[in-house]
Amino acid sequence: MLPPIVSTISELRSLVAAARRGGKRIGLVPTMGALHAGHAALIRAARLECDYVVVTIFVNPTQFNQPSDLERYPRTLDADRQLCGAVGTDLIFHPPVEEMYPPGSLTSVEVGGLTDHLCGPSRPGHFRGVATVVMKLFNIALADTAYFGQKDAQQLRVIEQMSRDLNVFTEVRGVPTVREADGLAMSSRNRFLDPTERSGATAIYRTLNLVREKVLRGERNVSELEAFLRQTLLSTPGTRLDYAQIVDAETLQPLTHIEKRALAAVAVYFGPTRLIDNIHLDLG
Numbered sequence: 001m002l003p004p005i006v007s008t009i010s011e012l013r014s015l016v017a018a019a020r021r022g023g024k025r026i027g028l029v030p031t032m033g034a035l036h037a038g039h040a041a042l043i044r045a046a047r048l049e050c051d052y053v054v055v056t057i058f059v060n061p062t063q064f065n066q067p068s069d070l071e072r073y074p075r076t077l078d079a080d081r082q083l084c085g086a087v088g089t090d091l092i093f094h095p096p097v098e099e100m101y102p103p104g105s106l107t108s109v110e111v112g113g114l115t116d117h118l119c120g121p122s123r124p125g126h127f128r129g130v131a132t133v134v135m136k137l138f139n140i141a142l143a144d145t146a147y148f149g150q151k152d153a154q155q156l157r158v159i160e161q162m163s164r165d166l167n168v169f170t171e172v173r174g175v176p177t178v179r180e181a182d183g184l185a186m187s188s189r190n191r192f193l194d195p196t197e198r199s200g201a202t203a204i205y206r207t208l209n210l211v212r213e214k215v216l217r218g219e220r221n222v223s224e225l226e227a228f229l230r231q232t233l234l235s236t237p238g239t240r241l242d243y244a245q246i247v248d249a250e251t252l253q254p255l256t257h258i259e260k261r262a263l264a265a266v267a268v269y270f271g272p273t274r275l276i277d278n279i280h281l282d283l284g
């Protein structure tokens, strides 16, 4: 069944309030649309734990640093609605920009520290845009639980930290990355890859796994591991590296030695398309 779409905050609030009065647990899945199996996994996770699942589809302008990236971001509302219906969504919230950002908004949310590295430096203002829109969605939907992908590991940490620091009512859950059969993390941006880039992109997860194997075999020196990660990624024709780093999985600060919970994270360009991925390097 195709879920209804609402575009105003007041409609969303009254439908969620009615569901809550009916004793339902509310699940929230924030997305920017162009939905794929990764998003479907978030919706399924919400479905398992909640009785009323709200998917938001909003291409949030404040998290884009490049106007061209915002402009070419895919918008596929009809197909998104089909996917939402197929995996069990009760309501889609699809607001216009003016509904989320009426003129005169002056407040934003900045999460310190966690954005010093990885995507932070190359995407200034990105995480402020993400944290602000997610905080707004949390306040609008007042869901019990919200679901985010581990593919965007830094985003997930920023949202977890924001929720903890600002005493957010909604609980935050991370959902494992969904991948294509050849390991490439599903992303709305994969559709921009030409066939050569698409086959080159399989190097990302393959290389992250090789790093993980090295750690499992006893390598602990982060500069050695990062050098291997960078060289291996760069040996794929047509790649350009934004970053390839190993950081503490909690603080997202650089490490010199792998001790407990580490995260290897990369951002790689194939032509104009920037892909990110990560892998946890946990020691027993």
Ligand code: AMP
Binding pocket: 030, 031, 032, 033, 037, 038, 039, 041, 042, 147, 148, 149, 150, 151, 152, 175, 176, 177, 178, 179, 185, 186, 187, 188
């Ligand atoms: P986006 O629409 O790209 O902003 O993503 C919306 C949500 O889906 C975010 O929480 C992402 O982390 C999550 N997501 C995107 N791709 C994947 C994936 N391949 N596996 C799991 N979650 C994903």
